[in-house]
Amino acid sequence: MSKTVILGVTGSIAAYKAAELASLMVKRNYVVHVIMTPAATRFITPLTLQAISQNPVHVDMFASPGSWEIGHISLAGRADLVLVAPASADFIARLAAGMADDLLAATIMATRATVLLAPAMNDGMYANPVLQEKIVYLKGVGYRFIEPETGRLACGTVGQGRLASPEAIIGAVSQAFSSNRDLADKRILVTAGPTREPLDPVRYLSNYSSGKMGYAIAEEACRRGARVTLVSGPTQLAPPPGVSLVPVETAQEMFEAVVGRYDQVDAVIKAAAVADFRPRQKSEQKLKKQVFSPVLELERTPDILGYLGEHKSRQVLVGFAAETENLLENAGGKLRQKNLDLVVANNLTEPGAGFGVDTNLVTLLYSNGETVKLPVLSKKEVAGILLDKVAAIIQAQAKKV
DSSP states (O other), X not given: OOOEEEEEEOSSGGGGGHXXXXXXXXXXXXXXXXXXXXXXXXXXXXXXXXXXXXXXXXXXXXXXXXXXXXXXXXXXXHOSEEEEEEEOHHHHHXXXXXXXXXHHHHHHHHOOSEEEEEEOOOHHHHHOHHHHHHHHHHHHTTOEEOOOEEEEOTTSOEEEEEOOXXXXXXXXXXXXXXXXXXXXXXXXXXXXXXXXXXXXXXXXXXXXXXXXXXHHHHHHHHHTTOEEEEEEOSOSOOOOTTOEEEEOOSXXXXXXXXXXXXXXXXXXXXXXXXXXXXXXXXXXXOOOTTTOOSOOOEEEOOOHHHHHHHTOSSOEEEEEEEESSOHHHHHHHHHHHTTOSEEEEEETTSTTOXXXXXXXXXXXXXXXXXXXXXXXXXXXXXXXXXXXXXXXXXXXXXXXX
């Protein structure tokens, strides 16, 4: 049976791209109903979207219905998904305020379907802290966002605010309709990438982590219906559509980002390669080699996984153990010492494993003593198997309550 998508179009110069999005969804056999805000009709005509969607386009909340039905209630009820693309700053702010003063906002207020928002606006507007606060709030209550791209904007500036590509938006729609929804509405926090521990304004201690494993986990968890927060150190990767990205630099910043959200999540998957040590002192000026001591004094960074294990209540806690020797012994010790439900162990010296590559070779160790060794797989495949296990643990715990 075809899925019904409500395509919301708001007043942004990117509104013209809604025609391509509607076309792509119709080609994928989605039933598309378009709702436009009055401002959107100044950028693209309802007739264009009506011709492409092959359904009437709705604009006026007080239009006389063709049959006895209340417009926004009827549209809200038939929706399997609501996609707002583009979503303007004004519309996002009104939605966060709980306003229902136009047909699109009223429909979203009334629907129980998943809501995807694809912002498009000037980079200054997107970066405005007031708007970012509204976005954080909406993510917290279950709305999903497709992050805008960075590039040249219609106003002539270069920055983040350009509507995500049609491929990224359609990909997010497909993820929302994924058949495997075993993590639906679960809150999953994933950490990824390296941390950087500054020595001076130009130097830092770090490692070779690319973040690919953590990003693959975050993307797969989102595809399976989870509300995903990705706490990431510096990487060259684009955040997966629908995932809430929290960028950090240092181990201390990652500690604060994770611990501050711990009580709100069902599972934490710690795939980040967190630096174990940091310089005891950071110079405010660049250290010159003429005066730089060859002896560097270090101190331990916060033990994020250890803290989570000590304060665990209902959460499923997964750690990673990247080793170069005594793989099972070291990973098993970490499993017990950190009070984990599951540890993913990989030997960095084995072909197909390690930082920066697209594959991994891992062994899964469980708190009940079970051990499962996997062959060399893509990191996406490893993410799928890992999340099968996480979903099973969550479901088993729910039955005990």
